[in-house]
Amino acid sequence: MDSCVQPGLLPVHDAIARIIAAVEPITATEVVPLLDGLDRVLAENVIAPINVPGADNSAMDGYAIRQQDCGGELILIGESFAGHAFAGDVCAGQTVRIMTGGLIPAGADTVVMQENVTRFGDNIRINKLPYTGENIRRAGEDIALQSLVLSKGHLLTALDIGLLASLGIHQLQVFQRIKIALLTTGDELLAPGDTYQSGKIYDSNRPLLHALLKRLPVEVKDFGIVPDNPEVLRDVFLSAREYADLVISTGGVSVGDADYTKEILSELGEINFWKIAMKPGKPFAFGLLGNSLAEKKTRATKCWFCGLPGNPVSTAVTYHQLVVPAVRYLAGENSVEPIVIKAIAPKPLKKQPGRMDFQRGIFSVVDGVNSVSSAGLQSSGVLSGMGKANCYIRLEAGRDSVAAGESVDVILFDRFIR
Ligand code: AMP
Ligand code: MG
Numbered sequence: 001m002d003s004c005v006q007p008g009l010l011p012v013h014d015a016i017a018r019i020i021a022a023v024e025p026i027t028a029t030e031v032v033p034l035l036d037g038l039d040r041v042l043a044e045n046v047i048a049p050i051n052v053p054g055a056d057n058s059a060m061d062g063y064a065i066r067q068q069d070c071g072g073e074l075i076l077i078g079e080s081f082a083g084h085a086f087a088g089d090v091c092a093g094q095t096v097r098i099m100t101g102g103l104i105p106a107g108a109d110t111v112v113m114q115e116n117v118t119r120f121g122d123n124i125r126i127n128k129l130p131y132t133g134e135n136i137r138r139a140g141e142d143i144a145l146q147s148l149v150l151s152k153g154h155l156l157t158a159l160d161i162g163l164l165a166s167l168g169i170h171q172l173q174v175f176q177r178i179k180i181a182l183l184t185t186g187d188e189l190l191a192p193g194d195t196y197q198s199g200k201i202y203d204s205n206r207p208l209l210h211a212l213l214k215r216l217p218v219e220v221k222d223f224g225i226v227p228d229n230p231e232v233l234r235d236v237f238l239s240a241r242e243y244a245d246l247v248i249s250t251g252g253v254s255v256g257d258a259d260y261t262k263e264i265l266s267e268l269g270e271i272n273f274w275k276i277a278m279k280p281g282k283p284f285a286f287g288l289l290g291n292s293l294a295e296k297k298t299r300a301t302k303c304w305f306c307g308l309p310g311n312p313v314s315t316a317v318t319y320h321q322l323v324v325p326a327v328r329y330l331a332g333e334n335s336v337e338p339i340v341i342k343a344i345a346p347k348p349l350k351k352q353p354g355r356m357d358f359q360r361g362i363f364s365v366v367d368g369v370n371s372v373s374s375a376g377l378q379s380s381g382v383l384s385g386m387g388k389a390n391c392y393i394r395l396e397a398g399r400d401s402v403a404a405g406e407s408v409d410v411i412l413f414d415r416f417i418r
Pocket of ligand 2: 185186187228251252258310
């Protein structure tokens, strides 16, 4: 633990560890068509049912030969095109015209590319000697029969979909989507589309989170804007937990007079922690919202709760750092650590010791050197600054300001925050 963390605040890594230790990954699965597997979590190991490629074939347009023959002239005896193999054997002094993907005919051991051949009528002469086996893609070279292709707990990408298709796989067993209830709190909030009123602000957190959650294997039910009224909030929490595996709310999690979230969480369930040594995002409530009484939930009856701070940048950063790992773990994914790179900060960055800082930065490579600068205003209410950023500059809790020329930790924004 970082000894320079402000007393009473939980270090960020401990907060993530406590979330992961508390929640249990989903076990319920379903079978989906291959294309619907995108962004879902595999619930089974995928073992290759065939070799890919299935047989030795040509990597080039050219001529299939016996390498030992290639000194003299060869006579053309047929052709092998992709999908149309040559049925006979290639014997001494013979060759077969072959196209990329065409199967290597029996007897041949090499493909000479057509650019290295002079052809006259039905004869060819080879101008550049190939080595034995040149331009042949071997059976199983891409994926060997019975090998492990993808593991249970893997979040499927578009490239995986292509890979699975190459094995002839057309459906997959994946974990069911996590059910998420989303709500924002605050008497000051207007929904986009409402007529603007002075003294009010538009609710940006709910659309932001809704959009970000589309990247994750979840189903979202929107519980709307909830006023700063403990009775109403309690009622919404109660219906949200009947639906959800995880309730995500924003606002009202601090110590203000209109901040009821924690109080109701501890009344209905159990607070695990609510103060993190993190900037932005010190108030962040995590806990159990209690057990759902509903029969309709076929899986775990526990409903977890993440109460994010109301400022939009705090919402975005705590969502990314804490909620995304929680959801990915709940959704059955194997643990994924962020990739941290080093970059030079050419200009100073302000920081006070006490909390781990996630400043929004712009990363670039200047003359071959990783470089990062502030993306502008770092106030937790300024979402426009975060929109220009492409990374976090992550500064350890204990440290203070960064001098010009110092090396800092950078975490590039991934698809879960874009
Ligand atoms: P709170 O965490 O409720 O104290 O809110 C902190 C700040 O974030 C206040 O200035 C709120 O007006 C603002 N805020 C809270 N919720 C939202 C929201 N959904 N969209 C935009 N700003 C919000
Ligand atoms: Mg509020």
